[in-house]
Amino acid sequence: MDHDVAVMEVVAERVTARKRKLRLGLAVFIGLFALTVVEWWAAHALRPATPALAALALGKAWLILEYYMHFHQIRAGEE
Amino acid sequence: MVERAEAVRHGALITRAERLRANRLGLWLFIASEGFLFSSALAARYYLLGFYRPKELNQPLGFTITAILLLSGLFAYRAEACIAHDDRRGFLSNILVAIALGLAFLVGVGLEWKEGFEFFPPSTVYGTAFFTLTGLHAFHVLTGVLALGFAAVVGAKGRFSPENYWGAEGAIKYWHFVDVVWVFVFPTLYLVS
Numbered sequence: 001m002d003h004d005v006a007v008m009e010v011v012a013e014r015v016t017a018r019k020r021k022l023r024l025g026l027a028v029f030i031g032l033f034a035l036t037v038v039e040w041w042a043a044h045a046l047r048p049a050t051p052a053l054a055a056l057a058l059g060k061a062w063l064i065l066e067y068y069m070h071f072h073q074i075r076a077g078e079e
Numbered sequence: 080m081v082e083r084a085e086a087v088r089h090g091a092l093i094t095r096a097e098r099l100r101a102n103r104l105g106l107w108l109f110i111a112s113e114g115f116l117f118s119s120a121l122a123a124r125y126y127l128l129g130f131y132r133p134k135e136l137n138q139p140l141g142f143t144i145t146a147i148l149l150l151s152g153l154f155a156y157r158a159e160a161c162i163a164h165d166d167r168r169g170f171l172s173n174i175l176v177a178i179a180l181g182l183a184f185l186v187g188v189g190l191e192w193k194e195g196f197e198f199f200p201p202s203t204v205y206g207t208a209f210f211t212l213t214g215l216h217a218f219h220v221l222t223g224v225l226a227l228g229f230a231a232v233v234g235a236k237g238r239f240s241p242e243n244y245w246g247a248e249g250a251i252k253y254w255h256f257v258d259v260v261w262v263f264v265f266p267t268l269y270l271v272s
Contacts, residue, residue, distance in 0.1 A: 015164070017164060025160065050271050053266040061262050064152065068156050
């Protein structure tokens, strides 16, 4: 009985962790899409637009490297 | 230390964790070398043309395929999250959507090329930069699609587990790298002026 409860707790924990990860992924995608829209706006509204475009591209690249590619794993040496 | 002793007892030279760290470091070094390749191609575009951009360039199409590639990155991320939590069905469905979106991106590049040959052929300076950058990137998208497809097949056979899914992780990291490259190629070709 105790064993069943423990298994159910592990499964529930795993499902919660997965949901949290999926929500984070969606939030990052929304951020990336929003920055792309801002890029589009900057390219048409700002003169010169290049510094803003460069900053936005770096921001987008950081989001992907940090959250999608887990760059921190290398920095921290974690599994 | 216990893990290492266990690995040595089973005849392995390194532990699973050490192998995973080495795999990741190797992939990151490979990605860095690819980054230099794309950086030099981007630098060549600015060196040759400054901030020039032809009026005929199809910006809405560029924006659309950018959104498709970003969306594909989201599904690839979801696939990795699923396999890390032992959800094989979720892994398969998400990775297949990522592959389909990658192929849709390639179709978009094909449409771009059709217009490009008409308005700024490869014999022009802008055409050289445009076809080099998009061609090099599209080739990486194609290899990324193949890597994801391979990971999907291996995953379908049940060979990945939450403890060992490096094959999927490596392919998905590479796919995200292709995303990162496009993050710089898109404004360089379509937006700066």
